[in-house]
Amino acid sequence: MSANRGGQNFSEYGTARIDLGNTRRRGTILIVVSTLILMIFAGRLIDLQAVQGNKLASAALDQRLTTVKLPAERGSILDSSGAPLAITVEAKNVTADQTMVTDPIFVAQALSPILGADADILANRLTGERRFMYLAKEVTPQTWEQISALRLPGIFSEDTSRRIYPAGELAANVIGFVGAQGSGLGGYEYAFNDQLSGTPGESTYERGSGGRAIPTGSSVRVDAQPGVDIELTIDRDIQYFAQKEIALAVQNSGAIDGTVVVMDPQSGQILALATAPTFDPSNPTQGTQKNLNNRPLTSAFEPGSTSKVMTLAAVINEGAATPYTPIKVPKFLLRGDKEFHDSTPHGTLNLTLSGVMAKSSNIGTILAAERIGGKKLSKYLERFGIGQPTGLGFPGETSGFVPEYKDWSPTSFPTIAFGQGLSVNAVQVASVFSTIANDGLRVEPSLVQKIVHADGSVEEPEAPVTTRVVSRETAIQVRAMLESVVGEGGTATNAKIPGYRVGGKTGTAQVVDERTGEYSEEVIASFAGMVPADDPQLVVTVFISQPRNGRYGGELGGPVFKKVAQYALGALEIPPTGSRSPKLALTFGG
Amino acid sequence: MSAAPHLEHSLNHSTESATEYATRGVRKRTRENLRLVAPMRVRKASRGMFVVVLASILGVGFFGMLLINTTLAQGAFTLSELRSTQTELNRMEATLIESVAALAAPTALEEKARSLGMVPSSTPAFIQIPSGKVLGKPRPAPGNRVATPADATVGEGVEAPSSSGLPPALGQTYDPAASDAKRGTGEWSEPTLIDSRVISEDLSFDSNPVQ
Numbered sequence: 018m019s020a021n022r023g024g025q026n027f028s029e030y031g032t033a034r035i036d037l038g039n040t041r042r043r044g045t046i047l048i049v050v051s052t053l054i055l056m057i058f059a060g061r062l063i064d065l066q067a068v069q070g071n072k073l074a075s076a077a078l079d080q081r082l083t084t085v086k087l088p089a090e091r092g093s094i095l096d097s098s099g100a101p102l103a104i105t106v107e108a109k110n111v112t113a114d115q116t117m118v119t120d121p122i123f124v125a126q127a128l129s130p131i132l133g134a135d136a137d138i139l140a141n142r143l144t145g146e147r148r149f150m151y152l153a154k155e156v157t158p159q160t161w162e163q164i165s166a167l168r169l170p171g172i173f174s175e176d177t178s179r180r181i182y183p184a185g186e187l188a189a190n191v192i193g194f195v196g197a198q199g200s201g202l203g204g205y206e207y208a209f210n211d212q213l214s215g216t217p218g219e220s221t222y223e224r225g226s227g228g229r230a231i232p233t234g235s236s237v238r239v240d241a242q243p244g245v246d247i248e249l250t251i252d253r254d255i256q257y258f259a260q261k262e263i264a265l266a267v268q269n270s271g272a273i274d275g276t277v278v279v280m281d282p283q284s285g286q287i288l289a290l291a292t293a294p295t296f297d298p299s300n301p302t303q304g305t306q307k308n309l310n311n312r313p314l315t316s317a318f319e320p321g322s323t324s325k326v327m328t329l330a331a332v333i334n335e336g337a338a339t340p341y342t343p344i345k346v347p348k349f350l351l352r353g354d355k356e357f358h359d360s361t362p363h364g365t366l367n368l369t370l371s372g373v374m375a376k377s378s379n380i381g382t383i384l385a386a387e388r389i390g391g392k393k394l395s396k397y398l399e400r401f402g403i404g405q406p407t408g409l410g411f412p413g414e415t416s417g418f419v420p421e422y423k424d425w426s427p428t429s430f431p432t433i434a435f436g437q438g439l440s441v442n443a444v445q446v447a448s449v450f451s452t453i454a455n456d457g458l459r460v461e462p463s464l465v466q467k468i469v470h471a472d473g474s475v476e477e478p479e480a481p482v483t484t485r486v487v488s489r490e491t492a493i494q495v496r497a498m499l500e501s502v503v504g505e506g507g508t509a510t511n512a513k514i515p516g517y518r519v520g521g522k523t524g525t526a527q528v529v530d531e532r533t534g535e536y537s538e539e540v541i542a543s544f545a546g547m548v549p550a551d552d553p554q555l556v557v558t559v560f561i562s563q564p565r566n567g568r569y570g571g572e573l574g575g576p577v578f579k580k581v582a583q584y585a586l587g588a589l590e591i592p593p594t595g596s597r598s599p600k601l602a603l604t605f606g607g
Numbered sequence: 608m609s610a611a612p613h614l615e616h617s618l619n620h621s622t623e624s625a626t627e628y629a630t631r632g633v634r635k636r637t638r639e640n641l642r643l644v645a646p647m648r649v650r651k652a653s654r655g656m657f658v659v660v661l662a663s664i665l666g667v668g669f670f671g672m673l674l675i676n677t678t679l680a681q682g683a684f685t686l687s688e689l690r691s692t693q694t695e696l697n698r699m700e701a702t703l704i705e706s707v708a709a710l711a712a713p714t715a716l717e718e719k720a721r722s723l724g725m726v727p728s729s730t731p732a733f734i735q736i737p738s739g740k741v742l743g744k745p746r747p748a749p750g751n752r753v754a755t756p757a758d759a760t761v762g763e764g765v766e767a768p769s770s771s772g773l774p775p776a777l778g779q780t781y782d783p784a785a786s787d788a789k790r791g792t793g794e795w796s797e798p799t800l801i802d803s804r805v806i807s808e809d810l811s812f813d814s815n816p817v818q
Contacts, residue, residue, distance in 0.1 A: 101708050106701040157705075158698035183708030233679075257713035258727075515730050516743035587731035592742045 081223040081234065089215030091180065092244030094192050094205060096253040097288070097466055101183055103192050103206065103298070108179035109161040111152040115145040117171030124169050131163050132156065143171075155179040182298040188256050190292050190311040191249065191464065193412075194301035203301065203309055205247065205464075208412050215244035215471065243471040250286035250466045255279055258584045263559070264293035266577045270542075271565030276313040276443045277577065279585055280556045282451035282547065285460035285481045287409075287444065288555075288585065290314075310413065313443035317415040318562070321526025322377045322570070323446055323545045324436030326453060328386050329374055330495045331397035334457075334487040337388035340371040340498050343605040346381045353427030357383060360525065372603035375501040377508050377523060379435040386434035394434065395422040400486045401449045401459065403441055408461040408482065417441040436526060447558045450522075450545045453499070454553030457492035459484040496520050500550045500598045509544055512575035514583055516593045520553075521546020521578065523570035528563060539563040544574025548582050549594045557582045726750040 065073065094103040111132065118124055125140035132139070132153045142150050154177070161174050180195045193204020201210035218241035223234025230236065259277040267275040279289035292312040296304025310316065332338045346366040350357040359378050366378070373381030386394055398404065404419035419439045420429060432438035444462055452459040461481035468476040487495075499520030503512050508523040524543035527536040545558040559574040559581070567573045585591075709715060732743035 100711065101704075104704065104708065106705050107697055108701075157702065159702060162698075181705060181708070183705070184712040185714060187713060254713060257717075515746070516732065583730060584727065587728055590733075591731075592733040592735075595742055 078223070078235075081225075081231070082221055083224045084219050084221045087218040087220055087239075087241040088176075088178070089217045089241035090243040091178065091199065092213045092215065092246045092471075094213075095246060095248045096188075096251050096256070097249060097286075098253065099248065100253045102188055102249070102251070102253070103180060103182050105178050105180055107158055108155040108177050109158060110154045110175040110177050111156060111161065111164060112173045112175055113143055113150045113152050114171045114173065115143060115147045115150055118143045119170070124172065127167055127169060128152065128164060128172070131160060180299075184253065184257070185299075186295050186297055187253065187260065188249075188251050188290070189295050189298045190309075190313075191251060191290050192298055194296075194298040194309075204311060204412070205249075208410060209245075209247055212468065213244040213247065216242040218242070245471065245476075246469040248466045248469065250281075250288065250464055251290065252279075252288045252585075252588065254588050255581070255585045256289040256291060258588075259289040259291035259581045260293065260295070262577050262580050263291050263561075264295075266559075266561055266573065267293045270561055270567050270573055272542075272561045272573075273563045274307075274312060275559070275561040275577075277560075277581055278313050278443050278447040278556075278558045279581060280444075280447045280451050280462065280558075282454035282553050282556050283460070285448075285451065285462045286466070287447075287462055287464050288589075289581075290444070290464070311411060314407065314409065314411045314414045315442070317417045317440040317442055318541050318560070319437050319439065319526045319529070320441045320446055321436040321524035321541065321543065322379075323449075323522050323524035323543050323558075324439070324441075325374065325377065325382045325434075326495065326499070326522050326545075327397060327401050327403070327449055328382055328394060328434045329370060329498065330453060330487050330491055331394055332370070332385045332389055333494055334397075334491040335389045335393060338370050338385055340369065340494050340601055342370045342385075344368050344370060344373055344381050344384050346373070346378050346384070350380045350383055350431070352383065352431040355428045355431075357431055367605050369602050369605055371498045371501050371601040374498040374522070375504070375507040375601075375603050377502075382435045383431040386430070391425055391430035391433075392422055394430070395419070395425075397486070398433075398439070400484055401452060402445055402461075402484075403439065403449070405445075407442070407444050407448065409444070409464050411464070415440075415442050417445055436524065443558055443560050446543075446545055446560075447556055450547055450556045450558065452486050453492050453495050454547040454556050455492075456489040457485060457487040459486045496547070496550050496553070497599050497601055499546070501601045501603060503546070504598060504600075506603055508569070509546075509571035509575040509578075511571065512544055512546055512578045514548060514579055514586070517548050517586065518550040518594065518596065518598050519546055519548045519582070520550035521575075523574065525568060525570045540568055542568060542570040542573040544570050544578045546578050546582070548586065549591070550598070551594050551596050554589070554591045555582060555585055557585070 091105040093101055093105070096102055111128075115121075121140045121143035122136075124143055125136045128134070128139055129136035134153060139152060142152055152172070157179075164172060165174070178199065180199065182189070182192065189204075191204055193201055193206035193208075195206050196202045200214065201207040206213065218239040220236070220238045222236035222238075223231040225231050259279055263275045263277045266272070275293050277289060277291040278287065280287050290311070290313050294308050296308045301309060329338075333340070338344075346359070346363075346368050348358075348362070348364060357379055359376075359380055366372075366376075366381075368376060368378060368381050370381075370385060372378075373385060398419055404417050406416045407414065417440045419433070425433075429438055448459065448462050451462075460483050463478065463481050465478050467478070470476065497520075499522060500518060501507055502522055503509050503519045509521055512519055512521055522545055524541070524545070526541045526543070528539040528541060529535070530537035530539075541560055541562050542564055543558065543560045545556070547553040547556045557578050559577040561573045561577075564573055726748045728748055730744055730746050732741060732745035734741055
């Protein structure tokens with residue numbers, strides 16, 4: 018007991034001593050505790066590094082990484098010589114942080130003369146709590162430099178680009194226009210939008226706290242692919258001249274609109290595609306919808322007498338007549354339930370086929386066409402490209418309309434023979450004359466010469482489709498007949514160009530009244546011709562719609578043809594052939 | 608066997624000094640085989656040396672960092688400088704492209720040409736080389752005469768255009784004699800362009816315009 022008590026005493030007394038003083042035990046506890054703590058640390062470490070490691074690292078990287086879009090430069094639209102028709106230049110948007118502008122009136126007055134904007138409107142835009150507000154869009158870099166030199170607080174800039182049309186209205190109908198977002202909304206700007214815009218790139222980099230790139234950080238940069246340059250077949254100078262002349266002619270004749278097409282018959286390339294009135298591509302919202310259209314391709318009309326070329330070429334090509342074939346032309350002709358007349362009343366005329374062309378006799382043309390019949394005529398129309406797409410792929414283009422042969426009524430055949438009851442666009446007519454000019458071989462018209470990629474590689478469009486429409490001999494005979502139109506006794510003597518042989522055809526087509534569906538008093542006066550007639554290098558067609566002063570294709574279209582062709586001959590350096598025009602008999606001895 | 612004494616000798620020699628030092632004065636009074644052993648002398652690296660090494664490592668590290676940072680910063684400065692130069696040049700290019708395009712536009716050219724008294728040629732005509740045959744029917748340009756051909760001597764003829772910033776055409780001179788004949792009639796006579804190089808090729812032109 019005593020020992021026990023003593024032992025108890027000892028133990029009671031000694032417990033504290035052991036706990037505090039036993040170094041070995043204390044050490045053990047320390048080791049265990051610290052091991053536990055270290056295990057927790059290690060566990061957390063493994064969790065952070067191994068288990069969640071990748072996720073956290075990428076989250077952190079995401080925080081630092083920023084991606085900036087690199088806009089692609091829009092390609093240019095050029096003329097056949099590479100002169101710019103539409104180009105993109107650097108520009109700035111001027112923006113404001115309203116909360117940083119302390120004195121809006123003062124700032125507005127400082128900016129007003131530079132931006133050319135009203136100070137009150139600017140002051141309004143500068144007042145408020147918005148942190149981002151546009152003050153002006155697409156100003157030149159110089160303008161922005163002037164503003165930035167003022168060191169106005171709260172005024173910032175934004176990089177952007179601006180589409181400019183250095184030649185103004187020149188070929189606006191072909192080029193088209195772009196919208197506020199810089200994408201094409203009309204014309205070739207629209208049709209080639211994807212190729213013109215290119216592919217935007219992007220730059221991804223690690224960004225430090227100051228917003229600057231961390232030099233050693235990871236970065237990926239995909240450069241923007243600039244858009245392609247499109248080189249048109251349009252000759253800027255000829256286009257300018259044609260546009261000016263047609264605008265003048267439309268104005269002088271009080272017409273509602275007009276078009277001129279200049280074409281190289283051998284290549285099918287369109288050198289000028291002018292229309293008036295047109296629009297300013299830098300300001301398309303000011304133009305009316307009608308004027309935004311590319312009329313030579315988008316508006317269809319009845320060709321009238323210019324269509325007689327196809328009919329008579331078909332008749333000659335079928336061997337049914339020659340330019341000398343005599344045709345007795347009566348006062349009027351009854352076909353179906355309809356009486357057909359010529360534009361000017363006459364008694365019975367003794368005309369040759371050339372005379373029918375030169376005098377533009379409807380009755381004579383019908384009589385000649387009856388030698389081959391409607392079925393063959395409709396085939397020729399199709400081969401001449403009437404009622405077919407031109408192949409230009411222009412947005413909003415019309416193919417015109419020819420009723421199918423099986424749907425022809427008894428009056429259809431005679432009507433279509435002299436150019437009514439079918440509709441065409443101006444380029445189709447130019448293509449018909451080009452076919453005759455190119456010895457009967459039709460070359461599909463083209464407007465795009467080549468596409469130049471950003472890396473300098475050149476993409477040539479596919480070779481145009483060619484169709485043999487009439488034989489070379491036929492074409493030569495038709496051209497001689499066309500010369501008689503411009504010659505003495507013809508309908509277009511004022512289309513004559515001194516020193517050159519000119520062949521062409523006038524047209525005065527009645528316009529169908531949209532309300533009544535009947536022919537109205539309004540006409541489309543036209544002239545389509547080629548020069549030099551014995552070796553044609555140029556085809557020019559002129560259409561003037563609903564003139565007030567003057568009526569006939571010869572008097573209105575002829576002079577425009579002459580001026581445009583004269584200019585183009587000089588510009589393209591086409592010398593006269595020096596040969597003499599044949600004198601075809603227009604009448605025969607009866 | 609021959610190496611052992613040598614080894615012993617060298618050993619003795621190396622420890623001799625330490626032992627001698629420790630037992631100096633004791634040696635004679637104690638037994639030969641018992642001697643006081645000095646604590647083994649550890650070859651202590653100098654503390655100063657250690658500090659120097661550490662400091663230099665640290666120094667080199669810091670200096671290296673500084674160098675890298677400076678280089679990077681320098682690079683960043685150069686980059687931003689070049690960027691701003693590029694921006695500046697881009698702006699200049701954009702402006703120049705725009706103004707050239709505007710000046711070269713047909714509308715602007717026509718205006719400029721008309722202000723210089725020029726008119727569009729009406730009928731194109733060509734001279735065939737070398738026969739000298741004239742193709743086409745050249746006509747005098749329409750419009751009012753703004754300068755008498757006689758005034759347009761060599762000096763003055765080129766002066767008017769050059770004052771408008773256009774270079775004079777090379778090798779072209781007006782022949783006042785040819786136009787003098789028509790003077791006073793009030794009728795516009797075409798100033799005949801004489802190109803000396805063409806003349807030397809044995810070609811001649813009528814002094815009167817071909818009608």
